[in-house]
Amino acid sequence: MKFLNITFIFALISFCGNMSAQQTPAAAQTEPVTIVGATAHIGNGEVIENSLIIFRDGKFTQVMDATSTKMQYPGRIIDAKGKHVYPGFIAPNSTLGLVEIDAVKATDDEDEIGSMLPNIRSLIAYNTESKVVESMRPNGVLIGQITPRGGRISGTSSIVQFDAWNWEDAVMKENDGLHINWPDSFRRGRWWEGEARGMKENKEYKNEVLELSDFFAAAKAYLNGDRNIENLPYAAMENVFNGKKKVFIHVDGEKEITDVIQFKKDHNLNELVVVGGDQALAVADKLKENKIPVLVNRPHRTPEEEDNDYDMPYKLAKLLVDKGLLVGLETSGSMERMSTRNLPFYAGTVAAFGLEKEEALKLITINNAKILGIDDMAGTLEKGKDATLFISEGDALDMRTNILSHVFIQGREVSLETHQTELWKRYMNKYERQSK
Structure with missing residues (x-):
């Protein structure tokens, strides 16, 4: 009898598991x-x-x-x-499939310990069984760039389609881009370290930028050397320098974006994308001159600066398009994985604030495909x-x-x-x- 009860319990668990898969x-x-x-x-x-x-x-x-x-x-x-x-529709800069439940640590695989992690590959952590990923399809979001988070260099993203048995089946473009979180020249006071609250100048900004430049220089020297000692982070930079891997720099401020443009020149980076770009309009001419596209953050949010127009997040994409930039939409931020299903409605909001409807559609189709380098197969x-x-x-x-x-x-x-x-x-x- 005890054996039958145990068998029944296992059968019930298996049945429930199949029901929720x-x-x-x-x-x-x-x-x-x-x-x-x-x-x-x-x-x-x-x-x-x-x-x-x-x-x-x-x-x-x-x-x-x-x-x-x-x-x-x-x-x-x-x-x-x-x-x-x-x-x-194509969702860039997404952590879909990397986190299922924020409060359950075992389901959170978007970040790794360390700062300079170009060798970290998000693809092998991508969960095709995610119920969150599944919920994208009824709104037409069928492709995503799966992107790691954290550190100065978060790691390497890959592009997948949302109907697969495993990550090997899902992948459309493997290791498409390196993701860098650019330092902020101003930041909020770190109260846990005894600093006053509110925005203040980041006195470490120049050193943080220099640290990033030194890493690029050291990686280039390693790749040009005899490589007697294996260094995985440096080795992972090879496709960045030969142009096979794009560089996505997550940056918002006007000064920071200007420094990113100079960083691109200093390190001869042919394929660079600004992600976020809240103040990109202030340097739009420089971005256009240097052929740098922008992935604008979702419009359903409040303005970042006190002196911004109340509707700046809604109209930013249109203003950048009017400046002649290649612009796409991304969805990072609070509840980003669940909110990614709203990608088409973000484009609809941009259309409601001045961009012609088919031009707004391009922000989540061909423009995103071009920015991610998959326009030969999608978009x-x-x-x-x-x-x-x-x-x-x-x-x-x-x-x-x-x-x-x-x-x-x-x-x-x-x-x-x-x-x-x-x-x-x-x-x-x-x-x-x-x-x-």
Whole structure:
């Protein structure tokens, strides 16, 4: 009897575990798929009102106007008249899959001990079973740059798609970029060290910048030497210096961004991206001159400076676009993993504050793809690219109408069911029964 009770308990645990697991990744595409009649938002500013989209073996083979074509539609046909088709949205600078529950240490793998950690790779810590990652798909967020946090040099990010068995299946671009947290020239007083509260000059700023420059110089000397003694952090810098790995510098202040531009020149960094850039508008001309794109932080926040316009976070992306910069949107900050599902609505807010709707869409499609270096495979609905897309009942940048009916990642049709949709249906049924 005792044995049977134990067996029952283990069976129950196994059953509950299966009930709460992520949706099983979709099977590979086996037949062509044809989507007819939808308004296709290509992702590069172009719109096709009555579109014909065909993809097979995970790649787009036709994206065109369906009005005049007489071709026979191959494979499975989806009638999408009155609906909208979009490329999968791309979330840069994200810790999705690195932390599941903030209060549970065993699920938090976004940071490592140390300061200069270019050899740390976020990819191998990425959890494809994350329920948070799963919840991105019903809003059309299908690709992300998984980024470590902490230290002066946090480590190396990789780019994944959100339907996979493990990180090896998920990866689209491995070790795409190095992430650096630039020092602040002003900082809040550290009360735990007896400093007065409030903003004050960081007297260590020059030394902190010098420390970073010295690390780059030492790494370059190591790579040019005989390498008799293995040094993993220095060795990890090789692809930074040869241009195969981009450098993403997380920085906000005007002075700091100016120093970053000089840092780029001093170390001959061809591929550098500013992440955050709250005061980037003040040095926009210098950023444009040095071909530095900006990943602007989400607009749903308060202004960083007391003398900023109240709506500066809402309109910053538009103002930078008007200056001729390549601009994308990222979602870091409080509750960033859960809030990443709001990425399309952040773009919608930017559109509401002056940027034309299709230009706002580019901030989370082709612009982000270009900034991350994956525009050859993602970011637009174009022949030859991955068939990563979704069909929405309405405007995907409006939370009232972004209701998805179909999602495809690399041609595989992905389930829209998540832990949250299950709970939604459960409680909707409860209230529907009570109202009868």
